[in-house]
Amino acid sequence: MAFAILFDSTKCVGCRSCESACAEKWKNPYDDKIAAEERLSAHKLTTVVTKGDKFTRKLCMHCLEPACVSACPVGALQKTAAGPVIYEAEKCMGCRYCMTACAYGAPTYEWNARAPKVRKCNMCIERQTAGKPTACTEACPNEATVCGEREAMIALAKKRLAETPDAYYQKIYGLDEAGGTSVLMLSSVPFEQIGLPANLPKEGLPDFTWRALELIPNIVSVGTVLLGGVYWITHRRQEVVKAEGRLS
Amino acid sequence: MNTLRTYRFTFWRAVFGALLLAGAYATYLRFMYGLGAVTNLNDQFPWGIWIGFDILCGVGLAAGGFTLVATVHIFNIEKYKPVLRPAVLTAFLGYLLVIFALMFDLGRPDRIWHPLIMWNPRSVMFEVGWCVTLYTTVLFLEFTPAVFEKLRWHAPLRWFRMISVPLMIAGVILSTLHQSSLGSLFLLVPHKLDKLWYSSFLPLFFFISAIAVGMAMTIFESWHSSKAFGRQLEGPLLASLASVLAVVQSTYVAMRLADLQHRHAWSLLAESRIETWLFLLELGLITLPLALLFQARVRKNPRALYWAALMVIFGFITNRLNISVTGIERASGVSYVPKWTEVAVTLAIIGIGFGLFRLAAKHLPIFEEPDVHGEKVTPAKLRALRVA
Numbered sequence A: 001m002a003f004a005i006l007f008d009s010t011k012c013v014g015c016r017s018c019e020s021a022c023a024e025k026w027k028n029p030y031d032d033k034i035a036a037e038e039r040l041s042a043h044k045l046t047t048v049v050t051k052g053d054k055f056t057r058k059l060c061m062h063c064l065e066p067a068c069v070s071a072c073p074v075g076a077l078q079k080t081a082a083g084p085v086i087y088e089a090e091k092c093m094g095c096r097y098c099m100t101a102c103a104y105g106a107p108t109y110e111w112n113a114r115a116p117k118v119r120k121c122n123m124c125i126e127r128q129t130a131g132k133p134t135a136c137t138e139a140c141p142n143e144a145t146v147c148g149e150r151e152a153m154i155a156l157a158k159k160r161l162a163e164t165p166d167a168y169y170q171k172i173y174g175l176d177e178a179g180g181t182s183v184l185m186l187s188s189v190p191f192e193q194i195g196l197p198a199n200l201p202k203e204g205l206p207d208f209t210w211r212a213l214e215l216i217p218n219i220v221s222v223g224t225v226l227l228g229g230v231y232w233i234t235h236r237r238q239e240v241v242k243a244e245g246r247l248s
Numbered sequence B: 001m002n003t004l005r006t007y008r009f010t011f012w013r014a015v016f017g018a019l020l021l022a023g024a025y026a027t028y029l030r031f032m033y034g035l036g037a038v039t040n041l042n043d044q045f046p047w048g049i050w051i052g053f054d055i056l057c058g059v060g061l062a063a064g065g066f067t068l069v070a071t072v073h074i075f076n077i078e079k080y081k082p083v084l085r086p087a088v089l090t091a092f093l094g095y096l097l098v099i100f101a102l103m104f105d106l107g108r109p110d111r112i113w114h115p116l117i118m119w120n121p122r123s124v125m126f127e128v129g130w131c132v133t134l135y136t137t138v139l140f141l142e143f144t145p146a147v148f149e150k151l152r153w154h155a156p157l158r159w160f161r162m163i164s165v166p167l168m169i170a171g172v173i174l175s176t177l178h179q180s181s182l183g184s185l186f187l188l189v190p191h192k193l194d195k196l197w198y199s200s201f202l203p204l205f206f207f208i209s210a211i212a213v214g215m216a217m218t219i220f221e222s223w224h225s226s227k228a229f230g231r232q233l234e235g236p237l238l239a240s241l242a243s244v245l246a247v248v249q250s251t252y253v254a255m256r257l258a259d260l261q262h263r264h265a266w267s268l269l270a271e272s273r274i275e276t277w278l279f280l281l282e283l284g285l286i287t288l289p290l291a292l293l294f295q296a297r298v299r300k301n302p303r304a305l306y307w308a309a310l311m312v313i314f315g316f317i318t319n320r321l322n323i324s325v326t327g328i329e330r331a332s333g334v335s336y337v338p339k340w341t342e343v344a345v346t347l348a349i350i351g352i353g354f355g356l357f358r359l360a361a362k363h364l365p366i367f368e369e370p371d372v373h374g375e376k377v378t379p380a381k382l383r384a385l386r387v388a
């Protein structure tokens, strides 16, 4: 049981209804100027991006193995069993490692606040658990954004790819990018052309740091024994020298 | 001569004063108007020189403390003992300054203690936070005996001697962990960090280069303290420290080159990109001092040795900035040049570091003083002796 969003850029007409619905839900300001910004920021948690004659969306991808969650020293970011990756502002100390870590540039920061927070999409976890679709899904007039069970979304994507193969680049983005995401995307062109990173490993990013972190217990135990041993040997030698000096 | 000295002294005082003033103004802006007002950071480029220099370099430059503690106390190589105190002092000051600098960069400095109670053991940052906290405590305990000696409190000194061995071992391990973990931070971004620098051996490289730069800093400090107070390390000791540095630094360079070879990254250098040039600068700065350090003549010449050490230090700084800034810029899609306020805070912190070291070197038994005629020689007396 895990929620997901399917965004189909071939169906997106760039009406920005998702943007304004999102702004409304978060009580963020929204006007023509903000609509034109086309990048994520602390007051714009999702944005439509114009790519030539195509439109695409940017938002937190709600990774299955989120780099941000593994990065956060205080556990302010969590991957919920329901799918969304959520943020607890009360814990956050503002180190911004999550922002460095994220491959999608999703977390943004309140740069001009005296007590700043990270801002990012929470996939409307409160709406979804209440059985309602995300605000952006509800607002989309064209079924470019839909949401539901991840398995159901994958099935729907596959169906679209099969029914009108010519309309699509034959791949679902998010199945296994850096371990997979809960936001899946379809496109008529290769995904890097709509601004999605194409250089991601199949493996989740947290594995890369974990391979180093998991050595720590060994470094600590072997290191202590080794250093203790060296200390004992070198000082023992000194004592022996001292004792012999006294005897002679 | 005398006027020249006074003149130089006043000059540095003025520089120091100006740095502090600019730093204080930048600090005011930082805490009144937030990070956005004083940095050129943004959502695409969230870490700048406050992380790249103040934290990554600061922690590394303070690495002399743990290497010398290990050498003198654990490996029991007594001849390095005179280097120990200054190294532990630099380390302690260094870590305090790093924590101080972190208060500027953290969005919520009032929550700097959060990792102590809110855990995420899968986070490298969490591990760094813990290790740095614990190690600063260890350094504090290693440093206090110098203060107690000055105050002639002998009872606590005995107590310190009792806990000193486990403390030293803990210090060395904690340092090994966090020096390397600063490199592990970047393991998480294979998609962002340029291929010239991204390697799964980053933690190892960070560790070894920290050991080297720790020694280079010791040589650097000895030179400056000899300029300021006429107290310095003896020539043979410096020379032998330099040969150890030569060995460590060449191991580091060899590993870096082997890693490039292994990752087939050499071809990247054929492209004329800004990354290439800054990488070559780094490579030059870490390799060139080897040519100097392996010559006995250079090792015996304090001035030449000083320049070699300086190159090691600058090579180290270039490496850290390349990894945290140069190597990340392209993937972020924006270009980052620090704002004057970022530079002002960093320079002020460096200035405070120099100032604190000077104060401590002056008032605490740091560079062990030569005993002439059973009398403690103060710097003033030493100068008088020299004049006579």
Ligand code: SF4
Pocket: A059, A060, A061, A062, A063, A066, A067, A068, A069, A085, A101, A102, A103, A104, A105, A106, A107, A120
């Ligand atoms: S897209 Fe970025 S912020 Fe969203 S879950 Fe993945 S790593 Fe975290």
Ligand code: SF4
Pocket: A071, A072, A073, A074, A075, A076, A077, A091, A092, A093, A094, A095, A096, A097, A098, A099, A118
């Ligand atoms: S900025 Fe906040 S949420 Fe992001 S990693 Fe740091 S503490 Fe965690």
